[in-house]
Amino acid sequence: MEERCYHCGADCDETIKLEEKFFCCDGCKLVFQLLDENGMCQYYDLTNMPGMSAKGKYTSEKFNYLDSEAIQDQLIQFKSVDQSHVVFYLPQIHCVSCVWLLENLSKINPGVIHSQTQFEKKEIKIIYKPSVISLKELVQLLAFVGYEPMIHLGGNDWMKKKKVNRKQLLKIGIAGFCFSNIMMLSFPDYLSANIEELGTLRPFFIYLNLLLSLPVLFYSAKDFFISAYTGLRQKWLNIDAPIALAILVTFGRSVYEIITQTGSGYLDSMSGIVFFMLIGRWFQDKSYDSFSFDRDYTSFFPLGVTAMEDGKEINKPLSKIEKGEMLLVRSDEMIPADSIVLTDGALVDYSFVTGENAPIEVPKGATLFAGGIQKGRAIQLEVVKSVGQSYITELWNSPILKTEKNTEKSFVHPWSQYFTIVLFGIAICSGLYWWAVDPHKILPAVTSVLIVACPCSLLLTVTFTYGNVLRHLGKSKMYCKNASVLEAIEKIDTIVFDKTGTLTNHEDTHLEYLGAELSLEERIAIKSVTRESLHPLSQLITQYFNSINILKAVDTIQNFVGKGTQAQIGSAEILIGSRSFLKMMGVAVNSDIVGSSVFLAINGTFKGVFKVNHIYRPGVGEMTQHLKSQGYKLYLLSGDHATEKINLHNLLGSDITMLFEQSPDDKLKYIQELQNQGHKVMMVGDGLNDAGALQKSDVGIAVTDQTHLFTPASDAILEGSMIQKLHHLMDYAKKGKLVIIFIFILSLIYNVVGMYFATRAQLSPMVAAILMPISSISIVSLSALLTFLFSSSLKSKN
């Protein structure tokens, strides 16, 4: 029977067992034991199999750099003799159990005084006693239970930036308070036909209203005035200008009416629109706390590295690393700067930098590039370029990226400009009319027009609709940076895809055997040999022969680093490795297969090739067909070899321009080229090799399989499994504008009704007070309804 690991839910055989519970590895079992000893099994009660797989993840040396004072000072927020405060970003937080475990850390280690998580930001704040547990031990504890903090250079700066905008909440709260009280105090005015009935109470009500409106005008509405003023100074009429004008005119006229005792003013309407508009802005800006869209290369690199000085290991902050220094890079660590390998065994995974899938073996003395990840054993390096000047980091200093990203102004602003012009036209016309008919009514009529026709309904429509669209896209696992991304998507006509990691899945590779049929005996022999090696390709072959359970003892085995393996099993001599290795051993290879592949020869005769195939994400082909039929021009830029070209043609169609072996710089320049031709380009990619292109493009979409992993700077983050729905998502993003246009037409009708009263100089405060909330509330609910209806069609297509 198939068993699942009690801790992390991975499939496992029944070898590791404890109290009727199965575990996939000793790591998971150890975590369980630790929790069990401390009476913390509630972790497993709250959610089924909540743990993170502990398989091969945990190495204690990894955090040695945390012993360095300089690094500690960067991380610790508050420090005293008996307690320190530190905040970590833990991307693994995903369920109730996580929160529970992390908030009960003090039960495992008494050095932890208090720990508090923020689920949506995936952060934990820990207060601990430095005398009992060091920062390094604390991080080790977190890593051990499966929550390894993401600690990166500059990584803690963006954490500070993400503070909740408390001021905005305060403004909303105050506006809401004042609005509701003014409304209440204005009620007698609306209802009593005979104002005299109220007697002395009326001035009391009115002056109290005036008092209450002051905080709205001077505090809550402050942003509108500031924005309008900065816009006007740049000789540009933005949407906030007519709104600020409307607020000022409303307030001015109200004060005039109150002082001259001719009426009670429109203070209720004024505070109402401010309140609703503030809510709209807050709603639209409520973005994704746990994502960061503005990372540069520093976020990808480790905070500290192990340097070798006089044969001793010293932990140093990365920023202090200079040319000529010796570094020690352990398995699964990142190469921090361009350097020369001094020892054997460098096996580097450059998938992040170049898009190449398979790790590359690098001989002693060759150059390694920053950004690669060492997959073999620990190696020593000599740094030849400082971190900031390395190949991959230099990309960020490229002058092409220095130019500001397209900051086209939203279509809302020109609309509001027309709106303002028409508005002034009407105001002047009604002023002229009353000048001829009854000059006393000029001022009431003109001010009424300005009060009624404030473009606040346009602003409300836009903020609420975009807010809704962003949230619905988020539910479909596309996370946009802000609302202007939606407008940028609408203008796109060209889409450029990356291959590795974008169209293919990073983790899944599929091995295919091409060649002469292998007998069972031979297969057993091959598996027996490959399982002796830790080379990733050997491990793939071992997996390929999953069904074989019998293994033979290997008589002799010899590994040629970077080439292959020679082994003797019984009477069979097995040669497995690269093409040049087989040639070197005197085997004639008759195969034209290129790309990542392993060649096999038994007893001196060439047998066949194990070819590593990329697995394309399901639905990619249909997605591109849909995009093509919608009129987009598609391109594919890959850092990989052209070996996949035929497969890609079959999958995506031959009418797509494909370019291979593109360096990060090539990609960036290609995007620029397309833009120079007048195209609006969307780049869909992942990894550092696309980072430049993502930033240069009009809309950069970073594709990732785990949204918590570091993604390069981009405008939107898309979960890998959803790339097949890209056309639906883009379609939906565009519908936002449709909804806005529709609702805006509706709100114009309200304006016409209000205008009818206003131009006749008959706008009573009551009509204004009724029109304002009706239009606001109907706009908000209609926007929610329409965006929801469109999104349900998005889901059914899923």
Add this chain to the structure above:
Amino acid sequence: MSVIVLLIAVSVLVASGFLIAFLWSVKSGQMDDDYTPSIRMLFDDEVKDIKQSPNKKITN
């Protein structure tokens, strides 16, 4: 009629009380995280752990 003045004064005062409570809660950071507290309140108290451990001994 003057009783209405008093009532309104009281009502505005009460409302201000709530406003001040809101302002205080925002300033003290209670609105910074609007999700985790909803999870946290579901956790059982320590008491359950004590109950749980004898149970476990029986099953063992």
